[in-house]
Amino acid sequence: MIRTNHARTASIFIVLITTLLSCSKKDVTLTPADTTLSALDTDASGGITVTQHAAVPASWYKLELKLIKESAGFTPPVAARAIAYTGIALHEAVVNGNRYGHSLGGQLDALPRLPAPERYKKYDWAIAANSALAAIIRQLIPNASPTNAALITQLEAANLDTLRPGVSQEVVNRSVAYGQSIAAAVYQWSATDGGKDGYLNNFPDTYVPPAGPGLWIPTPPGFQRAMLPYWGNNRLLVRNCSPLTYLPHPPYSTDSTSAFGRSAWSLYQKSKTLTPTETNIALYWADGTGTFTPPGHLIGIAVQLADEQQLNLQETAALLARVGIGLNDAGIVCWKYKYRYNLLRPVTYIRNLIEPGWNSLIGTPPFPSYTSGHATFSSAAGHILAARFGQQFTFTDQQKVPDGFTARTFTRFTDMIDEAAVSRIYGGIHYDFDSENGKISGQDVARNVLSLQL
Structure with missing residues (x-):
């Protein structure tokens, strides 16, 4: 019965996220069930408008908070740490899509210059964000249950399937690789802050x-x-x-x-x-x-x-x-x-x-x-x-x-x-x-x- 319920939750989650991202160039109207992060199964009524690009990080933060809730050891300071590095990876994966944006490399303590996109090459920043968020959350919450770990893989694929239409395979591959490189660099830096294994030893x-x-x-x-x-x-x-x-x-x-x-x-x-x-x-x-x-x-x-x-x-x-x-x-x-x-x-x-x-x-x-x-x-x-x-x-x-x-x-x-x-x-x-x-x-x-x- 527990496995059946977990499988049902996983299916519901992916359906919600697929709906969230189903219009690649248009706005979609969602109920609070789709946008409120504290649970996946609310039947509250009402609607708010969510832009497609904002929906990419929204889908990942929804999942991350589910993982924080259901993974052992994620007490408030440990959860805050995971949330912080998630946001840093997201920002660094897309900042080059804003001509006025500034990297956090060199601004945050001990954060070196991060991988830069290839000059004169095209990227899809939403795809890069999706890739970076999947990779960093997978690393920051390594003790997620098998069911929840599978949700990371499923969400990454569902988002990419929705974002890829109209984007050349070359750009898709380049964007995915770039997001992964950002996540790897951010995670490597995060491991030196003193809190990497906090979830394993809250009560030393x-x-x-x-x-x-x-x-x-x-x-x-x-x-x-x-x-x-x-x-x-x-x-x-x-x-x-x-x-x-x-x-x-x-x-x-x-x-x-x-x-x-x-x-x-x-x-x-x-x-x-x-x-x-x-x-x-x-x-x-x-x-x-x-x-x-x-x-x-x-x-x-x-x-x-x-x-x-x-x-x-x-x-x-x-x-x-x-x-x-x-x-x-x-x-x-x-x-x-x-x-x-x-x-x-x-x-x-x-x-x-x-x-x-x-x-x-x-x-x-x-x-x-x-x-x-x-x-x-x-x-x-x-x-x-x-x-x-x-x-x-x-x-x-x-x-x-x-x-x-x-x-x-x-x-x-x-x-x-x-x-x-x-x-x-x-x-x-x-x-x-x-x-x-x-x-x-x-x-x-x-x-x-x-x-x-x-």
Whole structure:
């Protein structure tokens, strides 16, 4: 039965992607089932217009988020890393199709000059993108199940079959080879960043957390070892960035009138008085184990907006590269904070000092509290999106509709950032200063990413 269901899912997936790309020179109208990245089997109604060129990366990000959800070890920072290198490979595969475009070679830390297309030879950039994305995703998620690995091969072939009409075989071959060469070069570079095998060892037994008042200890219910304690040592993608000042949290104190104590008590009291709206916000942004993770949620929004705004292939590639780079560096910066300060989680503080047996609304992740990953990720991505579309920009996040949530509409990207950040307070797993300072460091990351020339 499991094999039958997997085969059915694979068939549905390829049918959806073939439909997505079925008009090589025209726009096609798709329902959110075709464009929302959090699932493949929604029956939500409505339609948005998707340009053919933007549909090529959209199809691959849809599949990548499915693989992240279903492949072991792709925790949020690991997922952000995969998303980042996917966007870089996409951008580099098509940047030469834009006379005003700039390669990231020489701009990102230790990224050398990448393979260049042959002069005076013709390329089909959508075919090159398809080839590069297939190759890089296959390498970045090597532990995909056999069924999902087969989807990579099937999607690559389905896209190529749709894109090749009217293109000479010589150009097809040249474009495919070029995309593969870009993916190979990007992957070779990625392997030197310190995070290549993170998905294999999220909980290293070599790490012994420091002990003392106010310091992190494993939390209920799983009491797992610390997750990715060395991730903050990974290489940032954006080099020569402006200083990221380490913002200290309020000094740890058991005094309920201290700044720290007041924050803990505020969170505890909020947990007792959550409104239905606040509860929904906490659950909407949870994106925990078994989901496409917070970075996946945010790149999903970016792909959705690229589709809705009808960005062309190069514009889509530049946007997704920027957002992906921001998510990766946000994860590294946040995890550097987490293991620099090793702050205990609210559940530990509250159970020890306020109410034994207290539980948070959502599960507490197995790593220190300060700063908030959600706040850092959403701030980095949100400010990058605001730079592209404008701060006063109304959009509707459809990514969780397949999971039974109502789509959420925002009139500013800062509203999205603030809601994602406060969701972790409503969920009972972060102090308010975790979120506020996470937003600051995420904005710093975005500023550095926006200094790149794409």
